[in-house]
Amino acid sequence: DAKTTQPNSMESNEEEPVHLPCNHSTISGTDYIHWYRQLPSQGPEYVIHGLTSNVNNRMASLAIAEDRKSSTLILHRATLRDAAVYYCILRSWQGAQKLVFGQGTRLTINP
């Protein structure tokens, strides 16, 4: 499985944008970039995924570098509920393969 690198922790203030970086320099052409998050005492939750183009949904935006070696998850206006561990995961499009979780980025939101 291709590896991703994320900061161990980040901190932001409520109602401000948050940019969570992820490096994946060994990404292959068939790898999608997935983001999941895990709120305290809950199961992981899907956030967003993309292949080459930037993606937006109701939760977040995903900005993917042109060379696909890095990406950034953007929370446009963080709330206290966004405090969680965020995982950037590469996953091949071929079949419904497992997710391989790393340590992720622990995001703290200050009121």
Place this chain on the structure above:
Amino acid sequence: EPEVTQTPSHQVTQMGQEVILRCVPISNHLYFYWYRQILGQKVEFLVSFYNNEISEKSEIFDDQFSVERPDGSNFTLKIRSTKLEDSAMYFCASTLSGNTIYFGEGSWLTVV
């Protein structure tokens, strides 16, 4: 919104006992998974299940573990003879196509 449900939410069992963790995946989903998370550690893949058979399993998923989809709706994880190190949160997950994997809230297993 449809969700993956797991029971029990918390189980305490004695070492050596058998445990069955139950999951009801989202009804039209085709791929099913079990993951576990030991307290303070990362989420680890255990097994994936498709078309009524195991499609992939990790090194953790040894002969003490088994999975079953007995009736087309439930998906179970059985641990035959629990060990102290099996204490963890166990997450069931399912997906239709793989783009979005839905996780349950987890079953917390404590082995004493």
